[in-house]
Amino acid sequence: MSDITEALTQAVADACGRHPSSAGASGTVEWNVPLWSALDQIGITLLSVPEDRGGSDGDLVTAAAVLEILGEHSATVPFAETAMLAGWLLAECSAPIPAGPMTAAVAGPDVTLVEDAGGWVLNGELARVPWGRHADHLVLLVGRHVVTVHRDEVDLRPGANLAGEPRDDVALHRLAVPADRVHPLPADSAVDARLFAARGVVGRLAMMAGAARRSLEMSLAYASERHQFGRPIGGFQSVQQQVAAMAAEVLLCKVAAQSAAQALDSGADWELAVAAAKVSAGSAAGTVARIAHQVHGAIGFTDEHDLRRSTTRIWSWRDEFGSVGEWARELGTLAAAAGADGLWPLLTEGGARAVAG
Amino acid sequence: MDFLTLSPVAFPEPLVELRHQVRAFLRDEITEGRITPHCDQWLAGWDPGFSRRLAERGWLGMAFPTEYGGSAAGALARFVVTEELLAAGAPVAAHWIADRQSGQALMKFGTEEQRKAFLPRIARGECFFAIGMSEPDTGSDLASVRTRGTRVDGGWVLNGTKLWTSGAHHAHAMIALIRTEELGESRHAGLTQVIVELPDPAVEVRPIRLLTGEHHFNEVVFQDTFVPDSRVLGKPGAGWKQVTSELALERSGPERILSTFPLLVVALRTIAEDGVDVDRARLGELVARLWALRRMSIAVAGRLEQGEDPATAAAIVKDLGTQFEGGLIDVVRMMVGIEPDLGSLYRLPRMLAEAVLHSPGFTLRGGTNEILRGIVAKAVGAS
Numbered sequence: 001m002s003d004i005t006e007a008l009t010q011a012v013a014d015a016c017g018r019h020p021s022s023a024g025a026s027g028t029v030e031w032n033v034p035l036w037s038a039l040d041q042i043g044i045t046l047l048s049v050p051e052d053r054g055g056s057d058g059d060l061v062t063a064a065a066v067l068e069i070l071g072e073h074s075a076t077v078p079f080a081e082t083a084m085l086a087g088w089l090l091a092e093c094s095a096p097i098p099a100g101p102m103t104a105a106v107a108g109p110d111v112t113l114v115e116d117a118g119g120w121v122l123n124g125e126l127a128r129v130p131w132g133r134h135a136d137h138l139v140l141l142v143g144r145h146v147v148t149v150h151r152d153e154v155d156l157r158p159g160a161n162l163a164g165e166p167r168d169d170v171a172l173h174r175l176a177v178p179a180d181r182v183h184p185l186p187a188d189s190a191v192d193a194r195l196f197a198a199r200g201v202v203g204r205l206a207m208m209a210g211a212a213r214r215s216l217e218m219s220l221a222y223a224s225e226r227h228q229f230g231r232p233i234g235g236f237q238s239v240q241q242q243v244a245a246m247a248a249e250v251l252l253c254k255v256a257a258q259s260a261a262q263a264l265d266s267g268a269d270w271e272l273a274v275a276a277a278k279v280s281a282g283s284a285a286g287t288v289a290r291i292a293h294q295v296h297g298a299i300g301f302t303d304e305h306d307l308r309r310s311t312t313r314i315w316s317w318r319d320e321f322g323s324v325g326e327w328a329r330e331l332g333t334l335a336a337a338a339g340a341d342g343l344w345p346l347l348t349e350g351g352a353r354a355v356a357g
Numbered sequence: 358m359d360f361l362t363l364s365p366v367a368f369p370e371p372l373v374e375l376r377h378q379v380r381a382f383l384r385d386e387i388t389e390g391r392i393t394p395h396c397d398q399w400l401a402g403w404d405p406g407f408s409r410r411l412a413e414r415g416w417l418g419m420a421f422p423t424e425y426g427g428s429a430a431g432a433l434a435r436f437v438v439t440e441e442l443l444a445a446g447a448p449v450a451a452h453w454i455a456d457r458q459s460g461q462a463l464m465k466f467g468t469e470e471q472r473k474a475f476l477p478r479i480a481r482g483e484c485f486f487a488i489g490m491s492e493p494d495t496g497s498d499l500a501s502v503r504t505r506g507t508r509v510d511g512g513w514v515l516n517g518t519k520l521w522t523s524g525a526h527h528a529h530a531m532i533a534l535i536r537t538e539e540l541g542e543s544r545h546a547g548l549t550q551v552i553v554e555l556p557d558p559a560v561e562v563r564p565i566r567l568l569t570g571e572h573h574f575n576e577v578v579f580q581d582t583f584v585p586d587s588r589v590l591g592k593p594g595a596g597w598k599q600v601t602s603e604l605a606l607e608r609s610g611p612e613r614i615l616s617t618f619p620l621l622v623v624a625l626r627t628i629a630e631d632g633v634d635v636d637r638a639r640l641g642e643l644v645a646r647l648w649a650l651r652r653m654s655i656a657v658a659g660r661l662e663q664g665e666d667p668a669t670a671a672a673i674v675k676d677l678g679t680q681f682e683g684g685l686i687d688v689v690r691m692m693v694g695i696e697p698d699l700g701s702l703y704r705l706p707r708m709l710a711e712a713v714l715h716s717p718g719f720t721l722r723g724g725t726n727e728i729l730r731g732i733v734a735k736a737v738g739a740s
């Protein structure tokens with residue numbers, strides 16, 4: 001990690017410490033306004049947006065390092081959505097980027113955007129938009145257009161993931177959008193639904209690496225506090241073996257997230273890296289959550305215990321931006337297509353050069 | 358949580374180039390019938406001719422300085438070459454231990470005379486090494502070795518038995534861990550590493566056959582075997598420290614992930630030829646795990662290249678990687694639905710049989726996975 005990234009992650013960790021995100025009752029979380037202001041003050045809420053568009057020009061490896069900290073603290077802020085997705089979409093069209101928290105989504109085939117009397121009309125529904133109710137703006141990728149919508153222009157049906165983080169359905173009822181909020185993507189832009197999902201995946205993987213790490217830390221602490229048979233349960237070799245197995249998967253989550261971020265930063269051959277990171281870290285984090293609960297015994301199985309904040313996030317995040325199953329099938333298809341002679345080149349070079357190899 | 362400070366490593370362009378050179382070389386070797394891919398070739402693929410062909414291209418001794426016949430290309434370059442060799446199922450066993458481990462030990466602890474005597478020959482593919490650590494009563498608990506070295510004029514006389522010594526029947530030398538002082542308060546004191554040159558009439562090498570019937574490892578009996586002072590490696594009594602630093606080197610390389618990869622390649626070929634439908638999700642999951650483990654192994658290599666010793670991460674890579682090597686076999690079994698058969702005329706049933714019969718060794722050799730997890734648990738503070 002570079003010195004700058006290290007200073008940055010330290011500042012984020014400090015901010016998370018000063019403004020802890022409340023656990024909330026199960027099924028809900030409070031959105032952490034003070035933490036968001038603190039992140040804004042650090043100047044990173046547009047971290048992966050180029051400087052000339054008002055962002056801070058960070059690469060995704062840096063964003064992933066920040067997200068790992070936020071994930072570790074179960075921070076209830078739409079950082080990935082604002083910095084990695086909405087801000088990125090707008091910057092790609094050289095469009096103005098509004099202040100405040102944002103969220104972003106890709107419009108499905110049943111969403112329509114049609115020109116009408118000098119403006120546009122947007123119609124359709126979006127499922128499970130992250131932090132929809134708290135985002136000031138919703139930035140949508142509709143075909144080759146990026147559209148900015150205000151929160152109060154849409155109908156929201158609140159929903160949540162397993163951790164209680166908002167995942168709201170959004171209805172757009174023949175919404176009139178002025179032309180200055182509809183931006184065509186440049187012809188040479190690489191932005192598409194696929195790249196959007198890939199960035200979303202990397203964001204979630206980084207947060208998941210943080211949540212996995214926190215699960216490990218909590219398990220270590222608990223194993224030394226909890227006594228049975230007259231000694232700490234961490235003194236039993238089978239518990240130690242479980243904890244070691246967990247630590248191994250935590251390391252895998254972290255390396256997978258960082259490597260996928262690095263592949264996206266390099267701009268080429270990221271397909272394999274993102275899919276493989278998603279699938280491998282998705283199941284690794286599942287193992288981490290399973291062992292964390294096993295080590296904690298019944299106490300971790302309750303609404304009051306903080307362990308659930310990390311594990312319910314892992315169980316949710318691993319299947320967001322496409323389920324692990326979907327990505328695994330795609331990756332399997334890629335591998336099968338590469339075949340006997342192409343599989344190793346695919347693994348080492350990630351795609352483009354695989355066939356030539 | 359120190360073990361988590363690993364950064365992703367991107368291979369610089371010259372190494373991408375190197376990778377393609379190795380790949381092209383291997384393609385020729387295979388198509389011209391000089392080598393045939395198999396699983397677990399760093400244990401089982403003894404082919405001195407192949408080792409020498411690698412040496413001619415500068416692909417042995419890549420981690421040695423040029424003054425000792427190496428190419429000083431560094432850990433990452435060596436990583437690229439070795440993973441290409443392993444993925445292709447090339448026969449690398451002859452030089453494997455010398456190139457990976459013994460040579461490094463000589464660099465670190467050897468005298469100038471020892472380096473000059475062995476390293477250039479290792480780099481030329483003319484000198485192969487064996488590891489003499491395990492014994493009949495010494496497995497995981499390595500400090501309990503009983504082979505004795507008795508002080509005599511000008512050297513040491515060895516008596517005792519080493520076990521599971523891979524390649525001792527072909528090797529030119531073996532680095533043995535022996536006890537040179539009475540067992541005192543510290544079990545780790547009084548151990549010494551010596552270089553035993555082979556063959557030697559006072560060293561008996563008896564074959565032990567694997568589950569496949571192949572002869573790769575041995576029982577090695579020392580009967581008043583003389584080792585001159587000039588063949589003591591490092592300081593007498595410092596053997597424990599030396600041996601543990603050697604073990605750390607051998608934990609996280611691609612050989613802990615790729616031992617069964619050639620089976621997957623052959624399975625995919627058969628599947629394509631037969632037009633069989635595969636479970637894409639299962640295949641995808643397997644490839645994803647392989648990708649992640651490889652990135653971890655590379656990240657560890659990156660830190661080794663910087664002269665660091667990421668011991669915990671290395672133990673993790675070996676634990677997960679060797680489990681993967683076995684897990685790959687099960688995915689292939691699900692995909693192809695054939696019976697393993699060592700005597701089959703077809704490659705896939707034969708390779709499957711080799712992989713199945715070699716699999717118990719993956720999680721034992723070089724320190725069992727239980728021992729590795731003990732190391733990790735201790736490092737993260739779970740005990």
Ligand SMILES: Cc1cc2nc3c(=O)[nH]c(=O)nc-3n(C[C@H](O)[C@H](O)[C@H](O)COP(=O)(O)OP(=O)(O)OC[C@H]3O[C@@H](n4cnc5c(N)ncnc54)[C@H](O)[C@@H]3O)c2cc1C
Nearest residue numbers: 488489490491496497521522523718721722723724725727
């Ligand atoms: C293919 C192969 C090649 C080899 N080549 C060489 C070689 O070239 N040179 C050489 O010196 N050795 C070699 N070995 C030996 C290898 O290093 C040993 O097998 C290994 O160290 C384990 O020792 P052991 O087999 O005696 O098992 P043991 O140590 O007897 O262990 C038996 C079981 O008990 C478990 N166990 C032991 N202690 C503990 C503990 N404290 N906590 C939890 N579980 C424990 C182990 O994990 C294992 O499951 C080779 C082995 C194999 C399989």
